[in-house]
Amino acid sequence: MAQALIDDWNGEDTSIAEIERELGKLRDSSLLPGASNMRTSVMTHCAWVPRRWLDAAEQTLAGLADRHPSRTVILIPAPEEPDGLDAQLAVRCYPAGDRHVCGEVLELTLRGNRVEAPASIVLPLLISDLPVFCRFRGEPPFGEAPWEQLVDIADRVIVDSGEWDELRYDELRASFDTAAISDIAWARLEPWRVLLAGRWPEIAEQEIRIAGPPADAALLRGWLASRLRRTIRPVAAADELTVKLGGETVAPPRGEVRSPSDLLSAELDHFARDRVYEEAVAAA
Amino acid sequence: MTATAAENPLLEGLNVRPRPEPCTLVIFGASGDLTQRKLMPALYALAVRHLLPERFAIVGAARSDMSDEDFRERMKEAVQEFARDDFRQDVWDTLAEGMRYTTLVGSENQDEDSLGRLLDEVDRERATEGNHVYYFAVPPAAIAALVREVAARKSEKGWTRLIIEKPFGHDLDSARALNALLRERFDESEVFRIDHYLGKETVQNMLALRFANGIFEPIWNRQFIDHVQITVAESIGIEGRAAFYEHAGALRDVFQNHLLQLVALTAMEPPIDFTSESVRNEKVKVLRSLHTPGPKSVVRGQYGRGFVDGEEVPGYREEEGVSRDTGTETFVAAKLYVDNWRWADTPFYVRTGKRLARRETTIAIQFKRAPHPPFEEVAAEALRPNVLLIHVQPNEGMSLAIGAKAPGLGLSIRTVHMDFLYGSAFREGLPEAYERLILDAMLGDATLFTRADEIEEQWALVDAIAAPWQRDRPAFPNYAAGTWGPPSADDLVHRDGRSWRRH
Ligand SMILES: NC(=O)c1ccc[n+]([C@@H]2O[C@H](COP(=O)([O-])OP(=O)(O)OC[C@H]3O[C@@H](n4cnc5c(N)ncnc54)[C@H](OP(=O)(O)O)[C@@H]3O)[C@@H](O)[C@H]2O)c1
Numbered sequence A: 001m002a003q004a005l006i007d008d009w010n011g012e013d014t015s016i017a018e019i020e021r022e023l024g025k026l027r028d029s030s031l032l033p034g035a036s037n038m039r040t041s042v043m044t045h046c047a048w049v050p051r052r053w054l055d056a057a058e059q060t061l062a063g064l065a066d067r068h069p070s071r072t073v074i075l076i077p078a079p080e081e082p083d084g085l086d087a088q089l090a091v092r093c094y095p096a097g098d099r100h101v102c103g104e105v106l107e108l109t110l111r112g113n114r115v116e117a118p119a120s121i122v123l124p125l126l127i128s129d130l131p132v133f134c135r136f137r138g139e140p141p142f143g144e145a146p147w148e149q150l151v152d153i154a155d156r157v158i159v160d161s162g163e164w165d166e167l168r169y170d171e172l173r174a175s176f177d178t179a180a181i182s183d184i185a186w187a188r189l190e191p192w193r194v195l196l197a198g199r200w201p202e203i204a205e206q207e208i209r210i211a212g213p214p215a216d217a218a219l220l221r222g223w224l225a226s227r228l229r230r231t232i233r234p235v236a237a238a239d240e241l242t243v244k245l246g247g248e249t250v251a252p253p254r255g256e257v258r259s260p261s262d263l264l265s266a267e268l269d270h271f272a273r274d275r276v277y278e279e280a281v282a283a284a
Numbered sequence B: 001m002t003a004t005a006a007e008n009p010l011l012e013g014l015n016v017r018p019r020p021e022p023c024t025l026v027i028f029g030a031s032g033d034l035t036q037r038k039l040m041p042a043l044y045a046l047a048v049r050h051l052l053p054e055r056f057a058i059v060g061a062a063r064s065d066m067s068d069e070d071f072r073e074r075m076k077e078a079v080q081e082f083a084r085d086d087f088r089q090d091v092w093d094t095l096a097e098g099m100r101y102t103t104l105v106g107s108e109n110q111d112e113d114s115l116g117r118l119l120d121e122v123d124r125e126r127a128t129e130g131n132h133v134y135y136f137a138v139p140p141a142a143i144a145a146l147v148r149e150v151a152a153r154k155s156e157k158g159w160t161r162l163i164i165e166k167p168f169g170h171d172l173d174s175a176r177a178l179n180a181l182l183r184e185r186f187d188e189s190e191v192f193r194i195d196h197y198l199g200k201e202t203v204q205n206m207l208a209l210r211f212a213n214g215i216f217e218p219i220w221n222r223q224f225i226d227h228v229q230i231t232v233a234e235s236i237g238i239e240g241r242a243a244f245y246e247h248a249g250a251l252r253d254v255f256q257n258h259l260l261q262l263v264a265l266t267a268m269e270p271p272i273d274f275t276s277e278s279v280r281n282e283k284v285k286v287l288r289s290l291h292t293p294g295p296k297s298v299v300r301g302q303y304g305r306g307f308v309d310g311e312e313v314p315g316y317r318e319e320e321g322v323s324r325d326t327g328t329e330t331f332v333a334a335k336l337y338v339d340n341w342r343w344a345d346t347p348f349y350v351r352t353g354k355r356l357a358r359r360e361t362t363i364a365i366q367f368k369r370a371p372h373p374p375f376e377e378v379a380a381e382a383l384r385p386n387v388l389l390i391h392v393q394p395n396e397g398m399s400l401a402i403g404a405k406a407p408g409l410g411l412s413i414r415t416v417h418m419d420f421l422y423g424s425a426f427r428e429g430l431p432e433a434y435e436r437l438i439l440d441a442m443l444g445d446a447t448l449f450t451r452a453d454e455i456e457e458q459w460a461l462v463d464a465i466a467a468p469w470q471r472d473r474p475a476f477p478n479y480a481a482g483t484w485g486p487p488s489a490d491d492l493v494h495r496d497g498r499s500w501r502r503h
Helices: A016-029 A051-064 A112-116 A118-125 A145-153 A169-173 A184-188 A190-197 A214-228 A260-267 A275-283 B033-048 B068-082 B089-097 B108-126 B140-153 B172-185 B201-211 B242-267 B276-289 B433-443 B452-470 B487-494
Strands: A005-011 A037-039 A043-048 A070-078 A084-096 A099-111 A132-136 A156-159 A180-183 A208-212 A242-245 B023-028 B056-062 B099-103 B132-136 B160-164 B191-193 B225-233 B298-301 B306-308 B311-313 B331-338 B348-353 B360-367 B387-393 B397-405 B413-421
Touching: A005 A016, A016 A084, A016 A099, A016 A118, A043 A118, A043 A145, A051 A070, A051 A260, A070 A112, A070 A118, A084 A112, A099 A112, A099 A118, A112 A118, A112 A145, A118 A145, A132 A145, A156 A260, A169 A275, A180 A184, A180 A275, A184 A190, A184 A214, A184 A260, A190 A214, A208 A214, A214 A275, B023 B033, B023 B108, B023 B433, B033 B068, B033 B089, B033 B433, B056 B108, B068 B089, B068 B099, B089 B099, B099 B108, B108 B140, B132 B140, B132 B433, B140 B160, B140 B172, B160 B433, B172 B452, B191 B433, B191 B452, B201 B242, B201 B387, B225 B242, B242 B276, B242 B331, B242 B348, B242 B360, B242 B452, B276 B452, B298 B487, B331 B487, B348 B487
Parallel strands: A037 A099, A043 A070, A043 A132, A070 A099, A132 A156, A156 A180, B023 B056, B023 B132, B056 B099, B132 B160, B160 B191, B225 B348
Antiparallel strands: A005 A084, A084 A099, A208 A242, B225 B360, B298 B331, B306 B311, B331 B348, B360 B387, B387 B397, B397 B413
16 A cells, blocks of 8 residues: 555534635645645535444545545534534645555534534535435434435445445435435345356356345345346354255355445445346345 | 356445456566566465455466576565565465476477476366466577467467567567467467556556546547647666667667557547547557657657766767667657547647656647637736646656636736645555466456557558668757657657656
8 A cells, every 4th residue: 555645633512614724724734845736526525423433434445545536524423412513634645656545534523503404515515516325324214314314315325234234225226216226235245146146057046045134145045036037045043154055055155355445435336226126126 | 256246236335356266477578677676476466365266376487497486485575575565475475386497498399398397297286287387588580489489389178368578679570470370370469568657557548537527528629739848758867778778779779669569558549438449449550540740740869978866977879789879869859649530730749758857657638728728917927828738657646727807906817726646535456467467467457558550550650660760860969858758749849839848
């Protein structure tokens, strides 16, 4: 990974206007003498990150490094704290050829009533004309204002149903017509899908038994049921995903396990609705 | 997995990149420089990304004597030195397992035996189903005999494909003869003529730029474009390849292939789709409509002593293996016209050379000036025409020069650049051209390879340029190493009231 140059600013009880002003200053000061820096952006990337997910989210973002130059807006809800908005801004520049490419990371803590109006905070900070990706860490606040508002703004919403306490797929489905939805748990299943697709046509008739972590197993079952148009036995709980076809255990897919950053990075390259996923969720 | 999503519902939505069918890659010239610096590192990069066929073998062949073990050891060192990925023992072991070497000996019959026998053995061991890709990484003089051998061995079982390195022939006659030889036993779809420029991401991006954006194509013509400049400049010399370069020169080494392909991609009409036939049909139309320039529209040069990177470097005639009074050109510049409705009267100024001021390959589209600048006090110099610059290498990307108001009172205009650096928007490491090309050949996709008729059109133009050169001896050297070529190259453009881009 290329070495990043970082410049930052912290503000408590701040405002959007102040954030924009400080960002402008940071961009100017991150200009190295004699070299011109570029701000190249391919998206605005927003992330809804409850505190207990903050470390994991920061690690994933760091691993993403310079792969998707973007403005990243991390929203940390703190409903129990007094009303207000805190911000930590950083401009990170990575070497590219003979110059640097800069992206911005805005970590905003929404305190008290600010939790109810995240759209009004994010909207002015979007980069115009570029797609908006919104990642929800943990179980999203389905049915609540932050979910409704951010799904409305985003072109693509990314969740990981493997992080949920309960598989609330019905509530997720309600948003399929509003935004394109990606699920990291689904992305993790891709090697399994490639493997099982290789078992066509026998698999169409075979007895299928699936055991595994709740989200992975449910999605795999939903996928097979919707694609093969047949019912599949309910899944059993287990730590590792296993599949038996006609009584024989399928050797798991080979190849490297992709890191959370790699998985997220791959999702950030997709724009269109994933109908196969939507049907798998419907059948899960 | 050969079924499509229509047959196999589980494939739907899966972005399974087609993996090539099982095959054996035979590399003729396995002891050479290209194999070591480009082919092996590319194969390793493909292995790292799981893009090679599941059942795969590599058979190296050359006249040097080597054991399988020696060959593997040499190739391992090549990967460690030249690959873009870190060395991984597990990836290497899988690749090396299927690597063999055979020595080609003088008599053709014996060759056929040893290589043929080895191929049968490998096909059996590795279950590669008789599918063979032959990579001809050998000097041009060695190609014909090897092609005949491969033709004789062409099996009924499995497919055969040939990848042929440049230079493809040394003039129109020799290229035609080689094409005729290939046609005797092979179909055009089995022949893959490499021009590695076509494997470069930025060259392909030219197609994306032109045909995926609504704003460029309407102005991509004589009405809005004043002229086009294409530069393929190297700062290095001949790097010890005198024997080859003395016969080739800049005209045959770069102009005939890379430069003319860049002209074709810049000037071609939109293809109806991106299949190999559609794209190449459009390119060959451009090559066919290139107007043969008169002798005054072509400039040649040869470098003398000079400075590169602050160090003094010898002139071409002082390079080892080069004759002291050689007339070989190390620089060519030309003014070309594409005779069709889109481009009539729009010059394409092209140049290529060795030991130029810096390494860069660019395509510059210079638009016509704004017809009537309504600003006073604007020096004509400050108001420059718009230029769309495509950087093929290094720093792949593009930039658009536009006039903007300088801050302050009054209205003075300055040229600023809007830049798009490929590496800054897409930070994935760009694949090397050879990775893409080897994989495409294994998949049977010839879009990025040069078709027989393209090669012949390219040579026809080169022959027409070179014909008058036989008659007179140029006063060489005529440019100093580390500069932008001879003064006559500047005159070529100045005569038309234009100038080469500033760098
Ligand atoms: N090097 C590059 O970067 C580059 C770039 C573009 C194109 N090319 C083209 O690629 C080809 C190979 O270039 P190179 O630089 O690798 O040359 P090289 O280093 O001289 O290697 C030539 C190879 O061909 C073998 N060879 C020579 N004569 C042969 C014959 N009669 N039968 C069988 N094998 C023979 C040589 O091995 P033995 O002596 O052991 O037989 C050696 O392995 C040339 O056509 C060149 O124009 C090279």
